[in-house]
Amino acid sequence: MKIGIVGLGLIGGSLGIDLRRLGHRVIGISRKKSTCIRACEMGAVDEADVEPSLIKDVDVAFICTPLGVMESVVEEIIPYLKPSAILTDVGSVKEPIVEAIGTVWTNYVGGHPMAGLSENGIDSAVANLFKGAPYVLTPTDATTPSECVSVVAEIARDLGSIVYTCSPSEHDRAVAWISHLPVFVSASLIEACLGETDESVLKLAKHLASSGFKDTSRVGSGNPELGVMMAVFNKVAILHSLGRYRETLDKLISRIENEEWEALGHGLDENQIARPEFLRLSVSEGE
Amino acid sequence: MKIGIVGLGLIGGSLGIDLRRLGHRVIGISRKKSTCIRACEMGAVDEADVEPSLIKDVDVAFICTPLGVMESVVEEIIPYLKPSAILTDVGSVKEPIVEAIGTVWTNYVGGHPMAGLSENGIDSAVANLFKGAPYVLTPTDATTPSECVSVVAEIARDLGSIVYTCSPSEHDRAVAWISHLPVFVSASLIEACLGETDESVLKLAKHLASSGFKDTSRVGSGNPELGVMMAVFNKVAILHSLGRYRETLDKLISRIENEEWEALGHGLDENQIARPEFLRLSVSEGE
Numbered sequence: 001m002k003i004g005i006v007g008l009g010l011i012g013g014s015l016g017i018d019l020r021r022l023g024h025r026v027i028g029i030s031r032k033k034s035t036c037i038r039a040c041e042m043g044a045v046d047e048a049d050v051e052p053s054l055i056k057d058v059d060v061a062f063i064c065t066p067l068g069v070m071e072s073v074v075e076e077i078i079p080y081l082k083p084s085a086i087l088t089d090v091g092s093v094k095e096p097i098v099e100a101i102g103t104v105w106t107n108y109v110g111g112h113p114m115a116g117l118s119e120n121g122i123d124s125a126v127a128n129l130f131k132g133a134p135y136v137l138t139p140t141d142a143t144t145p146s147e148c149v150s151v152v153a154e155i156a157r158d159l160g161s162i163v164y165t166c167s168p169s170e171h172d173r174a175v176a177w178i179s180h181l182p183v184f185v186s187a188s189l190i191e192a193c194l195g196e197t198d199e200s201v202l203k204l205a206k207h208l209a210s211s212g213f214k215d216t217s218r219v220g221s222g223n224p225e226l227g228v229m230m231a232v233f234n235k236v237a238i239l240h241s242l243g244r245y246r247e248t249l250d251k252l253i254s255r256i257e258n259e260e261w262e263a264l265g266h267g268l269d270e271n272q273i274a275r276p277e278f279l280r281l282s283v284s285e286g287e
Numbered sequence: 288m289k290i291g292i293v294g295l296g297l298i299g300g301s302l303g304i305d306l307r308r309l310g311h312r313v314i315g316i317s318r319k320k321s322t323c324i325r326a327c328e329m330g331a332v333d334e335a336d337v338e339p340s341l342i343k344d345v346d347v348a349f350i351c352t353p354l355g356v357m358e359s360v361v362e363e364i365i366p367y368l369k370p371s372a373i374l375t376d377v378g379s380v381k382e383p384i385v386e387a388i389g390t391v392w393t394n395y396v397g398g399h400p401m402a403g404l405s406e407n408g409i410d411s412a413v414a415n416l417f418k419g420a421p422y423v424l425t426p427t428d429a430t431t432p433s434e435c436v437s438v439v440a441e442i443a444r445d446l447g448s449i450v451y452t453c454s455p456s457e458h459d460r461a462v463a464w465i466s467h468l469p470v471f472v473s474a475s476l477i478e479a480c481l482g483e484t485d486e487s488v489l490k491l492a493k494h495l496a497s498s499g500f501k502d503t504s505r506v507g508s509g510n511p512e513l514g515v516m517m518a519v520f521n522k523v524a525i526l527h528s529l530g531r532y533r534e535t536l537d538k539l540i541s542r543i544e545n546e547e548w549e550a551l552g553h554g555l556d557e558n559q560i561a562r563p564e565f566l567r568l569s570v571s572e573g574e
Contacts, residue, residue: 114495134495166491174491177480182503185476188539190558192532193464193565201460204453208401208421209465209565215502216469221562224555231543231551242540245479249536252475253529256518264518268511271477275508278480278496 002027003155004058006073008039008048010117011090012064013125016044018159021127027054029077030122038122056080060151062111063089063101067229071100078105088152092175093233094138094168102140107148110138110168112175113161120223131160138168169237176237178278180230181245184238186220187227189213290442291316291345293360295326295335297404298377299351300412303331305446308414314341316364317409325409343367347438350376350388354516358387365392375439379462380520381425381455389427394435397425397455399462400448405509418447425455463524465565467517468532471525473507474514476500 001024005012008030016026020043028039028048036048047054055061055077065073070089081087087108091097098110115133117124135156139149153163166174196202231238255264288311292299295317303313307330315326315335323335334341342348342364352360357376368374374395378384385397402420404411422443426436440450453461483489518525542551 114497133497136495164491164494166487170485170488170491173483173485173488174495177483177488177492178496178500181479182476182499184536184539185472186503187555187558188532188535189469189472190562190565191539191554192468192528192535194557194561195531195535196460196464198457198460200453201457201464204451204457204461205464206565206567207451208423208461210401210420212469212506213465214566215505216473217558217562217565218502219499220555221559224552224559227555228548228552232546232548235543235546239540239543241479242536242543244482245475246533246536246540248475248479248482249471249529249533252471252478253526253533256522256526256529259519259522261515261519265511265515267478268474268507268514270481271474271504272508272511274481275477275504278477278493278504279501 001025001059002057004029004055004061004077005045006052006055006061006063006077007065008035008044008122008125009064010120010122010124011113011115011129012062013039013042013044013122014115014127014129015062015064015090015113015159017042017125017127018130019155020044020046022158027058029055035122039125042122042125044122044125052077053080057082058085060086060088060155063087063091066225067091067093067097067233070097074101074104081105086148086151091233092179093230094136094171096233098138098140098168102143106143107145109144109148109152110171111152111156112136112138112171113156113159114179115161118222128160130156133161134164135159135161136164136166136171138166138171140168172234173237173240176234176241180234180238181241183219183222183227183230184242185245186217188220190217190220288312288346289314289344291342291348291364292332293339293342293348293350293364294352295322295331295409295412296351297407297409297411298400298402298416299349300326300329300331300409301402301414301416302349302351302377302400302446304329304412304414305417306442307331307333309445314345316342322409326412329409329412331409331412339364340367344369345372347373347375347442350374350378353512354378354380354384354520357384361388361391368392373435373438378520379466380517381423381458383520385425385427385455389430393430394432396431396436396439397458398439398443399423399425399458400443400446401466402448407510415447417443420448421451422446422448423451423453423458425453425458427455459521460524460527463521463528467521467525468528470506470509470514470517471529472532473504475507477504477507 006029028045291314293316315332
């Protein structure tokens with residue numbers, strides 16, 4: 001197939017590397033000429049340009065830009081797409097994106113390959129980024145052509161991903177829990193510690209912090225722009241998760257205040273038992 | 288020196304291995320005969336017994352039991368200690384322990400070697416557990432003999448630890464931030480996720496959880512008994528940290544509710560900048 005990739009960063013570039021290896025012809029579109037040149041040099045694309053017209057005869061196009069510009073980028077390329085072209089995106093929030101793109105293009109299915117690295121940009125693109133990772137597809141029962149879902153699912157499986165299918169809302173609520181909530185819980189930990197007003201205690205805390213603090217604070221100090229985009233695009237689900245989290249925290253604080261040690265221990269027991277359920281190896285649920 | 292270790296678990300056993308290697312004669316006391324035998328077999332002690340009288344002529348005694356029994360264990364051994372013997376402990380909370388032991392023994396200095404493994408018990412004891420780790424000593428200005436602090440500090444440095452000295456209260460407030468707060472923040476994350484009432488969303492969340500959830504939830508699913516002990520012994524400092532954390536979380540929730548994206552991004556920026564200050568290599572501050 002001839003496949004277009006719009007947005008040549010970590011995800012777009014890594015997709016290109018794998019898709020070319022799978023025998024597809026890959027066309028790249030980027031706003032920056034220098035990124036187009038670098039993507040060609042790296043073998044992430046067969047050709048690339050800043051001109052959206054290059055996309056004109058692709059069979060499938062992946063939108064791999066940041067969430068904030070997906071809608072405008074799609075509007076820019078659709079005049080050049082052939083009517084049978086299948087459009088998909090890799091955005092980490094689905095409901096608003098699916099709503100926006102689904103309205104302007106029929107052969108569209110939202111997608112979210114759940115792979116990433118701490119680096120960004122074309123230079124961080126690598127082969128096999130998606131191998132073994134979940135790849136969520138979010139067709140809307142009413143309007144998404146099943147042919148379109150099948151084609152993108154097959155590509156995702158060829159990449160080595162484990163394909164899950166659900167509604168855009170289910171996706172957004174699930175990632176709010178396990179991907180977005182951890183970011184804000186973790187960020188608040190760092191910020192709260194910085195609020196210590198006794199300088200000697202803050203200094204000592206910085207010296208004594210070790211693996212527990214390191215792990216719990218990691219995702220809260222990631223790309224700030226990405227954190228804001230999560231909140232902007234997944235506001236409702238994130239506020240729901242944060243609200244539940246706050247209730248949980250209040251219950252825990254009240255147990256400590258009232259010295260309800262047995263209840264506190266029981267809660268910690270249950271968490272210890274439950275956590276492995278979130279960390280089992282992903283198993284394909286079919287498509 | 289002749290050194291006694293009361294409580295032969297991970298910390299007591301690992302201490303014994305290193306102290307023997309450093310040329311000290313190590314006496315072990317444990318409630319269980321089987322632990323005494325195992326500690327001897329492993330070379331963690333020169334001799335060990337369930338009888339506290341074995342401690343009678345040690346120069347230094349390390350109390351390495353769980354926090355909950357330290358006070359009673361000390362009461363059991365002091366009739367056998369020679370008056371010049373130096374007593375120290377390895378408890379992860381200092382104010383109540385220092386208060387309790389300091390009252391019944393003059394030559395006492397509280398300590399906290401900040402090393403650990405996820406395993407417990409004598410079988411998990413290893414050499415060099417304390418190498419490169421902070422070792423906090425908490426003399427009380429008024430009463431702790433300086434000779435006593437010097438002796439324990441020298442042993443800690445011989446173990447390869449980086450020695451910090453502060454008041455029991457400073458210690459407890461610092462570890463509340465970077466060691467105890469992360470446990471409760473992390474535990475609440477798991478518990479909040481389990482509160483999702485839509486079964487399909489909860490199932491999907493469990494399938495999609497990856498490194499972000501894994502890291503942020505790790506310390507919250509540790510030993511529940513240890514979590515309760517932290518809260519029991521460090522209640523005031525933990526409640527203070529949890530209160531500040533909750534205020535920080537409220538501010539973050541309100542920023543998302545009110546779509547104050549710039550302020551949200553600014554906060555995340557500051558966290559990203561601040562986190563490395565908590566993760567620099569520990570540098571000796573002198574003793």
